[in-house]
Amino acid sequence: MYIKRINWAIITITCLFISICPLIIQAQEHPNLILTKAGVEKIRAQLGNVPLFDASLQKLKEEVDAEMALGIDTPIPKDYSGGYTHARHKRNMTVMQQAGVLYQILDDEKYAKYVKDMLMQYEGMYKTLPLHPKTRSYARGKLFWQCLNDSNWLVYVSQAYDCIYNYLSKVERKKLEKNLFKPFADHISVDSPQFYQRVHNHSTWGNAAVGMIGLVMNDKELIDRALYGIKGVNLDKTAKDDDGGFLNEDGKAGFLANIEEPFSPDGYYNEGPYYQRYAMYPFLIFAEGLHNVKPELKIFKYKDGVLLKSINALINLSDADGDFFPLNDGQKGMSYYNDALVTAVDISYYFGNQDPGLLSIAEKQNKVLLDDSGLAVALGVKNGEAKPFDKKSINLSDGPDGTQGGVGILRSEDLELVFKYASQGSSHGHYDKLSYSFYDNGDEVLQDYGLARFVNIEQKGGGNYLKENKTWAKQTIAHNTLVQNEKSHYQGKYDIGSKYHPDLYLFDVSNADIQLLSAKETNAYPGTEMHRTMAIIKDESFEKPFMLDILKVKSDSTNQYDLPFYFMGQVLNTNFEYEVPKTLEPLGKDNGYQHLWSEGCANTTDENTKLSWLEKGRFYTLTSATLKDDELRFVRIGANDPEFNLRREAGFIIRRKDSKNTLFVSTIEAHGSYSPVSESALNSKSNITDLKVILDTVDYTAISITTINGNSKLLILANNNASKEAKHILKINDKDYTWTGSYYYN
Amino acid sequence: MYIKRINWAIITITCLFISICPLIIQAQEHPNLILTKAGVEKIRAQLGNVPLFDASLQKLKEEVDAEMALGIDTPIPKDYSGGYTHARHKRNMTVMQQAGVLYQILDDEKYAKYVKDMLMQYEGMYKTLPLHPKTRSYARGKLFWQCLNDSNWLVYVSQAYDCIYNYLSKVERKKLEKNLFKPFADHISVDSPQFYQRVHNHSTWGNAAVGMIGLVMNDKELIDRALYGIKGVNLDKTAKDDDGGFLNEDGKAGFLANIEEPFSPDGYYNEGPYYQRYAMYPFLIFAEGLHNVKPELKIFKYKDGVLLKSINALINLSDADGDFFPLNDGQKGMSYYNDALVTAVDISYYFGNQDPGLLSIAEKQNKVLLDDSGLAVALGVKNGEAKPFDKKSINLSDGPDGTQGGVGILRSEDLELVFKYASQGSSHGHYDKLSYSFYDNGDEVLQDYGLARFVNIEQKGGGNYLKENKTWAKQTIAHNTLVQNEKSHYQGKYDIGSKYHPDLYLFDVSNADIQLLSAKETNAYPGTEMHRTMAIIKDESFEKPFMLDILKVKSDSTNQYDLPFYFMGQVLNTNFEYEVPKTLEPLGKDNGYQHLWSEGCANTTDENTKLSWLEKGRFYTLTSATLKDDELRFVRIGANDPEFNLRREAGFIIRRKDSKNTLFVSTIEAHGSYSPVSESALNSKSNITDLKVILDTVDYTAISITTINGNSKLLILANNNASKEAKHILKINDKDYTWTGSYYYN
Structure with missing residues (x-):
């Protein structure tokens, strides 16, 4: 007590003598930071009239009372x-x-x-x-x-x-x-x-x-x-x-x-949505405080209004269930139900353009902030103004100026393809240039592993990053992208990775039936260029849209290429014979390979390699235009994992040895359904009988896709001219194709 | 056309000359089998007035019209x-x-x-x-x-x-x-x-x-x-x-x-619920037909009304989501949403006692039969008569006279323990005497593997039983029960298994805080008696009820005993050090062991062996009162599985070598929660600090359970006298315990 008194004396003296002593400069009313005096009056006047607000208040009260x-x-x-x-x-x-x-x-x-x-x-x-x-x-x-x-x-x-x-x-x-x-x-x-x-x-x-x-x-x-x-x-x-x-x-x-x-002009946050969600709260809550106390700063207009744009980007980086795509070190299951997103949605609505789509998310969250913004949202919901938040295909540039690659999402019916060609993403980035994940109605078809961490679960390394995060989750082989000579992109080195990024080649969703995203990466492996084009195609001869993946590799050296597919589910069948080993050995020694058990091995026997699997009552088929003597591997995550930190999930790898320039072309179909209640299997087989590379030159790549009913479609991609205006003439097998723009599809 | 005419001529002639020609005996009105003339009139009169019926009709009409x-x-x-x-x-x-x-x-x-x-x-x-x-x-x-x-x-x-x-x-x-x-x-x-x-x-x-x-x-x-x-x-x-x-x-x-x-007097069907569901439809629909056409048979009263009893048994053999426990060759996911159960629920309601609990299931099914029974159910729902179907702890005897073992389910809050001590269960039976599975709010905590089959999925062995059904799913090691010397019960032979069954020792749920089920098996391994007692205990010093498992083995030979725990989820931590191998080898050569990879190995170091895991946002801990030099094994299903027919799920085995008489005592706690949205882990640790065998004689087994807060509970089980009236006096550590009935708990 005595000590305290002395302290106060010192403060008082200090204040008297230092001219910038803040308490003296000007008087402020309180609250003024997030709640404001006027806002509180408005809220009190509406109490009992706005169900979502009242419910949020009641819930909070119960929680706090119990805690008190x-x-x-x-x-x-x-x-x-x-x-x-x-x-x-x-x-x-x-x-x-x-x-x-x-x-x-x-x-x-x-x-x-x-x-x-x-x-x-x-x-x-x-x-x-x-x-x-x-x-x-x-x-x-x-x-x-x-x-x-x-x-x-x-x-x-x-x-x-x-x-x-x-x-x-x-x-x-x-x-x-x-x-x-x-x-x-x-x-x-x-x-x-x-x-x-x-x-x-x-x-x-x-x-x-x-x-x-x-x-x-x-x-x-x-x-x-x-x-x-x-x-x-x-x-x-x-x-x-x-x-x-x-x-x-x-x-x-x-x-x-x-x-x-960290924010690109499109509002993409360079560490990815999981960290954006985490960072969002301080960004927005401090911005709200600045808006209230220092309106002259115009914080919500800063950098062309990027804070509010970033909320829109973040919501678009969630799947059909509202779960964020686990890019980089993202923990799966984090979603727009997180409280930070209640803040984001309410602030975005109130300080932005009152987008009625946000109200539908607020309805799902079933919670609002207990401030002016939350009141506005709750009133909007009460007045029936909510409309579905319509997530469309979107391309989000990365980098402060939007010139450091990006993340694109192609959406078609229930399918979502997340294509990552972003920059390193700060220390939480993964070495996975041109990788992708694929979702069907919010469920993973091909997964991004996410992080190796059990956030806040003390028994697992104190709830912090586990060592498998570095040895597995960050490594290139843990992702659905190309690995050269069993090394990770940029040598798996942060300082190298931070210097480079892929570049967008093409984003075209003008035709809802064929949406394309394409990017190039030239620094992941010096001397090797990877050009990956991903498309979702909706075609009347297919039950559902399908994914097409064209990965063109140009190298000045001879390499081994591994292309993994981390499919979720249980193998149904293949069109090739494979051997399963009597004992399981790790696929390799380092760079993530040490964590993969080699569960099955084959060589291609046909021009197309097919693998079907079943997950959550839906069928999927990978068809790949493999080459003779490609190796095929079934793998299982979990080798060299002494504390069971990794999930024992499956993968499939196409391995091509002794190659310089090469081309990987694959499709993934979602088809049919299985119900364990009715025990009926519908449309359980692939619709594609032939996936063929018709032409592959420096300038053009042409792929044909033929279905069971004999329908055939041709896609020609211009590899070095993405201009919408460019005119192309190309002869393939004595037939002339002419078109304008970066691709031909018919 | 010409041929057809000739056929008709033959029929006509046949009918005229054969005296038993059915068409001549008596005239019947039609329909009379399931629909009846009077019933149809009643239905027509109600059309448009009974929402559930009308909706079912509308849905059916759309389906049929589309098909037509x-x-x-x-x-x-x-x-x-x-x-x-x-x-x-x-x-x-x-x-x-x-x-x-x-x-x-x-x-x-x-x-x-x-x-x-x-x-x-x-x-x-x-x-x-x-x-x-x-x-x-x-x-x-x-x-x-x-x-x-x-x-x-x-x-x-x-x-x-x-x-x-x-x-x-x-x-x-x-x-x-x-x-x-x-x-x-x-x-x-x-x-x-x-x-x-x-x-x-x-x-x-x-x-x-x-x-x-x-x-x-x-x-x-x-x-x-x-x-x-x-x-x-x-x-x-x-x-x-x-x-x-x-x-x-x-x-x-x-x-x-x-x-x-196949039906016991309690209505348990000897093949288990999955097959009962399958068999239910012909039983009931034919019974309904017999009831309508041959009421004098009193088919619904046959064998003391066992058909209707069996429906009640079947519903009780489902988990919190309505999914049937996959006993024997059961496919997971089959549930009371299956159409056969719409039939069962409606018929049971109409021809039984109009149990309002059935109406709540009909509401969930959102469908009724389009006949008298369905109309009655839809009217009941319309009139707001539905009440929750309250599934309680239940013991269902097996065998035509109810004397061939049985299946018991202990329920407490969200937990369900399914203890199987039934007879072989016909050709669909598994060799898993005294096995159990454990559920938390409809999710598996310790699983029963179910069958190895993808019913009606042609790519998987024509949709029929896979060979792994015999080599894995039916084998004893595939279940949470004791395996002696790596052999299956009854030598895995159907003709031996069909001769024997375990016997109920005790079923006592009179005290909701400690519910017990106990049975003995003496023929699975000649010369060895297994006596397993399972309990669910609700205790105020625990957040949720926990399971206690006491497995007493008496043998006239020296054996190796394996007790597996097929826990669902990811390992969180253990209280023992273990080694994980550099390469995975199968745990054994046959009887199912060939399908298990040995993923980790340890020896006991403490008197209690603890393993915690995380599944679907909930924590679980196994505590076992192991002995010095018990071996501990982590296993993974999937070895010798050349077509990926098996799910890659985990198991944990306590192996005790060179033993004759022995005792396995374990608890499984469900505790706490984890949300990936809030990223908060609540109550993630076991509450049990000490699980101890205080006494183990031929006649009595006494177990003490001590919690973190130092609370201690003692359970004494009389091993050879399950009488409710029996008086017991027992001295343990100089203290006298006296009680009446089969067990003491305090």
């Missing part, structure tokens, strides 16, 4: 993610934010008191708190093992503080700011520049944390530090973080740089 | 299940039955004409049709590769014929009966006694087929043949069918024998 009944616990930090102290502090930050909101909306002091009491406990503890005892992080926090989580905490707690600001006495506020908030903000920024002073999702959380507490405290220095980074601090540009990413190669830092750099 | 638009095709039989001709004839039988119903209800002649035209095409073909060209069946059909499917056809088509009976002229009826129905009924019965003259689900279909066409034709000889079997035919009692089942060991045959034999 348990009392307050702010344990001495001890655990990694998944452990008790980690989970407790994480829970505390949420409950404080929620209790703050309840105090404002319900005007019930018990919530304010709860927040205050907890904050005071934190204040008591934080003053003398050393670094977190766990040492694994490149930037240790105090409440948590990493600054990232400390930043999460402050982003939430800033909101709580804003909500009870006026409930607290001046003395109480000073105490908290001096002993808790300011040093907390300093620890995650000036004391941890390797964490804070970067363009990275970690830093975005840091920036938002510092900025939001700065906005509440009206501390210009903190706000500037949030927007522009720590003044005068420059990091070693060659240093790397835990994930192998450069700490700060180009010296950029701060919230604005974090908007500038 | 495609025209009639009755191809020359050629294929196995899954092939075109098989599927076509199967579809035809259904559509005829449906069109017949539509003709009656909608009074629209186009449906009658369609049935008639198709029947005439069949008549034209059948007269000269040879045996089906595929030779795999022990009893080949003509339309299909096996008599079984021919019988299916006739069961349906009899109903169609009844519906359009009055629409046809006498001459047309004669033509059909003489050239199609009578020879058809003869082929599947007198010409195929090895199929017909048995107690077996195949024969039930045969009996129903013959009986139903007999009822429509009013042919007493056919009806008697259906009810009592073929007069004077006795089969070789040692002959076996394709599945290794005896054709007819005891000479019994006919529909009544087929009710008498």
Whole structure:
């Protein structure tokens, strides 16, 4: 008590003498960060009239009341993610934010008191708190093992503080700011520049944390530090973080740089949707705070409105169930049902153009923010304005200027093809240039493995990245793309991968019956160019649309090429004889190959290689125009996996040895159905009898696809001129083909 | 045309001269088999007023209209299940039955004409049709590769014929009966006694087929043949069918024998629920026909009303989703959504006690029969009479007299433990005495593998049983039960297995907090007695109920014992160190062991062996009171599986070598949850710190279970006296325990 008094004395003296002391500059009303005084009045007036809002409020109230009944616990930090102290502090930050909101909306002091009491406990503890005892992080926090989580905490707690600001006495506020908030903000920024002073999702959380507490405290220095980074601090540009990413190669830092750099003009976030979802919350919640407190910044217009664009991009990067495509280090199952997306959808609706498609997602989320934006969404839903969010085929450029490759999604009926030709994607990127995954009504047909991690499950490596994430999930062979000589793209090296990216060759969805995406990559294997064109074709002689994959390889050396297909499901049949081994051996020694059991082996016997499988009551067939003496391998993930960290899923590899220039052409059909209830199998067989390369020159590749009924279609692709206006004349087998544009299809 | 006329002439002459010609005996009104004249009038009067009925009718009409638009095709039989001709004839039988119903209800002649035209095409073909060209069946059909499917056809088509009976002229009826129905009924019965003259689900279909066409034709000889079997035919009692089942060991045959034999007094069907579901339709639809045409038989009262009881048993043999437990050769995913169960539910409701629980299942099925029973159900639903079907813990005896073991299900909250101590289960039985499976909210925690077959998927062995069904699925090691010296129970021999069965020791669910099932088996391994007691215990110091498994083995020889746990999901962690091999080898050479890859190996180091896993967002922990030097094995199904017929699922085996008498005690806890959306892991750790055998004598086994919080519970089981009245006094560690009944728990 005695010590505290002394501290206050020091503060008071400090304020008197330092001219920038924020408390003196101007008075602010509170709340003003996320909730606003006017907004709260509007909300209170509507209470009981807006079902989705009322339900969200009621649910929150029950949750917070239940938590409050348990009392307050702010344990001495001890655990990694998944452990008790980690989970407790994480829970505390949420409950404080929620209790703050309840105090404002319900005007019930018990919530304010709860927040205050907890904050005071934190204040008591934080003053003398050393670094977190766990040492694994490149930037240790105090409440948590990493600054990232400390930043999460402050982003939430800033909101709580804003909500009870006026409930607290001046003395109480000073105490908290001096002993808790300011040093907390300093620890995650000036004391941890390797964490804070970067363009990275970690830093975005840091920036938002510092900025939001700065906005509440009206501390210009903190706000500037949030927007522009720590003044005068420059990091070693060659240093790397835990994930192998450069700490700060180009010296950029701060919230604005974090908007500038990772988002492409289309709103694609360079680490992929899983991390965008994670980063979204601090981006948007801090932006909302800036909009409210510093409207002159016009944050939602920044970089041509990229924050709102990015929400649209993110929703488009989800499958039919709303699950995000697990590009790079993405954990499967993360979806737009995540709370960060409730924030995103509501903010996008309110600060954007009131897209009625967003309302339908809000309906599914069955939850809104308890602020102006959530009220607007709930009112929209109440008024029946919701319309389905219509996800179409879309191409999203990557890179700050949209010139570093991208991710494209072709959609046709229930099928979604996700084609990745993006840049490295920061330290969370995978070495999988020109890879793809394929979905049928939200279920994986050919999977992207995603990450090797059980986020927040302590028993699995403390809930952190497992070593198989590097040895398997990041490696090229773990993806549906070409591997040369059993090496990963860019040698699997982050610094090389970060320099290059594939380039878009063609994106054309003008004809709904044949949609194409095509890109080229020349740096993954020096001396080798890969040009992959993927199409979804809807043809009346097929039950459903099918996928066509043309992968043209040009190399100045002789290589072995492996093209894997990570099909999901159980093998039905093949058109080739194969041998299964008596004992299983790993397919290789490194670069991910050590994690594949070789489960079956064959050589091609026919011009077409066919493999059918069954998954979730649907049939699929891969047809590939293989060459004589191609090797075929069935593989199973899980070799050299001493802790059962990997899923035991299947793969199929076409291996072509001793080749320079070559061409892989494949189709994947989705067809028919099987019901274990009626036990009837419909249309269980492939419709394609012949997949043929008719011509393959430097300039043109022509593929014919013939069906059981003898219908035949021809696709000719111009390999080096994607212009829509270009005229082409080509003679194939004495027949002249003339067309305008990058491809011919008939 | 000329030939047809001659045939008619012959029929006419035959009828005039043969005194038993059925058409002359008595006149019957039609329809009278399933639909009745009075019933149809009632239905017509209600049309438009009963939503579930109207919707079912509308759906059927759309289906039939679409089928009719495609025209009639009755191809020359050629294929196995899954092939075109098989599927076509199967579809035809259904559509005829449906069109017949539509003709009656909608009074629209186009449906009658369609049935008639198709029947005439069949008549034209059948007269000269040879045996089906595929030779795999022990009893080949003509339309299909096996008599079984021919019988299916006739069961349906009899109903169609009844519906359009009055629409046809006498001459047309004669033509059909003489050239199609009578020879058809003869082929599947007198010409195929090895199929017909048995107690077996195949024969039930045969009996129903013959009986139903007999009822429509009013042919007493056919009806008697259906009810009592073929007069004077006795089969070789040692002959076996394709599945290794005896054709007819005891000479019994006919529909009544087929009710008498396979159903226990509790209504358990000896082949298990999957086959009961399959057999249910002919049992019930023929019973309904008999009830309508021959009410004096009182078929629904036969054997103390066992047919209706069996429906209740069958529904209780389904999990929380309505999927049947895949005991014996059961295919997973078969459920009470199957049409046979629509029949079962409606008939059970109408001819039984109008159980409102059945209405809730009918609501889920969203479909009713288009007859009196379906109308009654739809009216019940309309009137809001539905109540949840409350599945409770239940013990179902097996055997005609209920004395051949049984199947018990313990239910507590979301958990369901299925304990199988039944008899062999005919040729579809597995060698898995005292095995169990364990479910959490309809999801498998420990699985029963089910069959190795892709029913009706032609690419997988013609849709028939795969050879792995015998080499894997039927073998003991494929199940969660004890294997001695790597041999299957009863030497894996059907004739031995058919002689024996386990015996119930105890079923006590009087205390909802501790429910027990216990049975003994002494013949699976001569000289060895297995006594397994399974319990579900609900205890306030646990989040959810947990399973306790006590397996006491007494042997006069020294053996190796393997106790497998086919856990579903991904390994989270263990409390023991294990080695994973560099190459995978099969665990053994035969009896199913050849299909298991040995994926990891350890020896016990602690008194408790713990394994946790994660599945569908839920955590599970096995704790086993292992002995020093027990071997622990991780296994993976799929070795020696040259066509990828087996699912690559996991198992864990406790192996105890060089033992005579021994005791295996294990618990399985379901705990906590994980959401990939919120990424929060709740209660991911086991609550049990110590599972201990306190005492194990011939007469008593005492187990203590201690939790993290230090709570300790003691269970003492009397091993040789299950009497509820018996008084027990026992001293353990100087403390006296006295209780009444088979067990002590505190």
